[in-house]
Amino acid sequence: MGAIFAAEKIAAGYGDVVIVHDISINADEGEIVAIVGPNGSGKSTLLKSILGFARLFGGRIIYQGKDITGITPDRAVSLGIGYVPQINNVFPNLTISENLDMGAYQIKGKASIKAGMTEIYVMFPELGTRKNALAGNLSGGERQMLAIARAMIAQPKVLLLDEPLASLSPKPANAILSKMQKIKEAGTAIIIVEQNVKKALSISNRGYVLVNGTCAMEGEAASLFAEDFSKERFLGLEARGIDKGLPCVHN
Amino acid sequence: MIVNWPQVLFNSVVTGSLYLIGAVGLTLTYGLSNFPNFAHAEFITLGAFISYGVAHQLELSLLPALIITFLITGAIGFLCYRGIFQPLARGGANMIHLMVASIALGFILRYSIGAAWSWKPLYFSNVWPLSSLWSHHDIGLLSITNLWLWLIFAAVALSVIMHLILVKTKIGKAIRATSSNPELALASGININRVIWLTWFIGAGLAAIAGIFRGADTQIWPMTGWDIILPVFAVAILGGIGNYYGSIAAAYIIGLAENIGVIALLAVGLSTEYRVGIAFLILIVTLIAKPQGLAMLFRKA
Numbered sequence: 001m002g003a004i005f006a007a008e009k010i011a012a013g014y015g016d017v018v019i020v021h022d023i024s025i026n027a028d029e030g031e032i033v034a035i036v037g038p039n040g041s042g043k044s045t046l047l048k049s050i051l052g053f054a055r056l057f058g059g060r061i062i063y064q065g066k067d068i069t070g071i072t073p074d075r076a077v078s079l080g081i082g083y084v085p086q087i088n089n090v091f092p093n094l095t096i097s098e099n100l101d102m103g104a105y106q107i108k109g110k111a112s113i114k115a116g117m118t119e120i121y122v123m124f125p126e127l128g129t130r131k132n133a134l135a136g137n138l139s140g141g142e143r144q145m146l147a148i149a150r151a152m153i154a155q156p157k158v159l160l161l162d163e164p165l166a167s168l169s170p171k172p173a174n175a176i177l178s179k180m181q182k183i184k185e186a187g188t189a190i191i192i193v194e195q196n197v198k199k200a201l202s203i204s205n206r207g208y209v210l211v212n213g214t215c216a217m218e219g220e221a222a223s224l225f226a227e228d229f230s231k232e233r234f235l236g237l238e239a240r241g242i243d244k245g246l247p248c249v250h251n
Numbered sequence: 252m253i254v255n256w257p258q259v260l261f262n263s264v265v266t267g268s269l270y271l272i273g274a275v276g277l278t279l280t281y282g283l284s285n286f287p288n289f290a291h292a293e294f295i296t297l298g299a300f301i302s303y304g305v306a307h308q309l310e311l312s313l314l315p316a317l318i319i320t321f322l323i324t325g326a327i328g329f330l331c332y333r334g335i336f337q338p339l340a341r342g343g344a345n346m347i348h349l350m351v352a353s354i355a356l357g358f359i360l361r362y363s364i365g366a367a368w369s370w371k372p373l374y375f376s377n378v379w380p381l382s383s384l385w386s387h388h389d390i391g392l393l394s395i396t397n398l399w400l401w402l403i404f405a406a407v408a409l410s411v412i413m414h415l416i417l418v419k420t421k422i423g424k425a426i427r428a429t430s431s432n433p434e435l436a437l438a439s440g441i442n443i444n445r446v447i448w449l450t451w452f453i454g455a456g457l458a459a460i461a462g463i464f465r466g467a468d469t470q471i472w473p474m475t476g477w478d479i480i481l482p483v484f485a486v487a488i489l490g491g492i493g494n495y496y497g498s499i500a501a502a503y504i505i506g507l508a509e510n511i512g513v514i515a516l517l518a519v520g521l522s523t524e525y526r527v528g529i530a531f532l533i534l535i536v537t538l539i540a541k542p543q544g545l546a547m548l549f550r551k552a
Binding site for chain 2: 051053072073074077078083084085088089090091092093094098101102103105106150151154
């Protein structure tokens with residue numbers, strides 16, 4: 001089965017500064033792919049460059065077999081690519097249901113919006129009980145739920161999540177993970193950028209390890225996790241020793 | 252000195268209503284485009300001149316003149332954004348560049364209006380000599396004109412309509428969403444350019460309505476908008492930039508402060524010319540003490 005989403009040989013950064021060098025990632029339907037690595041390794045930049053929130057210096061983005069390099073974020077949504085930023089990922093001055101309305105902005109017809117809304121409240125029952133609460137008044141975990149729900153209401157085929165577990169305590173973090181599992185089972189591919197390596201890999205099929213803006217390793221999540229030396233590197237205890245890992249393959 | 256307090260309060264409502272209509276567009280475009288548009292003053296002035304022109308040429312009464320003026324000035328506002336500010340912002344202009352460009356645009360518009368029409372004041376009473384707008388009513392201590400009642404009605408209607416648009420409609424929610432987080436709005440699939448264009452259209456159109464009332468209440472000349480731009484800015488800043496509900500409260504607070512200030516000025520024997528200083532004072536104090544204005548009280552906008 002071909003990948004539904006692939007970013008090939010991406011070089012990206014901000015202004016004139018290139019942060020990410022020559023990284024290729026892909027995701028199949030119904031797969032969770034984790035991009036992990038220490039602080040400053042370029043994980044978020046890679047994700048942001050896909051939608052044009054960071055500058056793309058080189059490379060191609062392929063979605064459903066088509067080249068969509070340089071697409072604007074609103075077009076990406078209409079094609080089926082959802083994105084949840086790490087910070088400021090809800091509209092604090094809008095209520096929960098209004099945030100979802102914004103996520104459903106491109107859905108035509110009141111009936112289908114309503115149906116989507118009902119579905120989201122089934123998937124995220126904790127949001128359904130507080131529809132009229134301002135997003136700015138929610139707890140960190142609830143906010144993250146809403147952020148994901150806002151992206152999910154557009155029924156994306158690929159969901160890009162930027163550090164969804166950051167600054168969450170274990171309980172809400174686990175709740176987010178179980179939602180991701182459900183989203184995956186419903187057929188949406190998820191690409192997750194995460195610093196919490198253990199948790200991210202625990203639900204992922206495959207993973208990429210980024211160090212200093214390049215891909216240091218890639219492979220099955222279980223095998224990546226099993227590598228002792230890689231654990232050390234993820235934790236930032238040892239930034240060198242890249243040569244020990246399995247090299248990233250560009251196809 | 253005997254003060255007619257009911258009249259002072261009523262005048263405050265009239266003043267506040269004018270500032271509110273003038274400030275809504277400013278605060279919304281400021282919130283979305285992230286720069287203070289000083290040419291907003293000229294949108295007000297244009298409103299006064301265009302309505303005078305259409306009322307004179309087409310022999311229209313207040314309401315149709317108001318609607319046509321809203322549409323024409325709204326279109327001018329959209330064109331100014333689309334033709335000047337948007338290309339500048341795309342080219343990397345920051346807030347200061349855009350602000351200076353808006354001051355320049357204001358000058359160009361102001362002196363073009365003066366050259367094209369006149370610097371000599373024009374009066375709506377010449378186009379609508381028999382209109383009931385000018386009739387006076389005396390109710391107890393109050394002296395009221397129909398024009399003022401129309402102005403208050405317009406401000407109330409505007410408040411209700413804008414509230415319904417911002418809370419009930421998809422585009423209104425998108426305006427609030429884009430104002431608070433443009434990146435997330437884009438990532439939600441909102442075409443934020445269209446949202447910004449529409450806001451500039453509405454904002455300039457509302458400025459024009461303020462211009463009609465200001466022009467009818469005083470005179471129409473190229474400085475009509477500039478004469479009230481300071482309190483209009485004070486309303487936008489006191490209300491919290493981009494915060495519609497805050498600007499409603501701020502408009503009436505400043506209206507009240509100005510009218511009480513006039514009495515204070517008279518009491519100490521100073522000229523009422525200093526009344527503009529009152530709004531300026533509120534502006535400065537707000538910026539020093541609470542730059543976010545009343546926004547914290549009205550988070551929903």
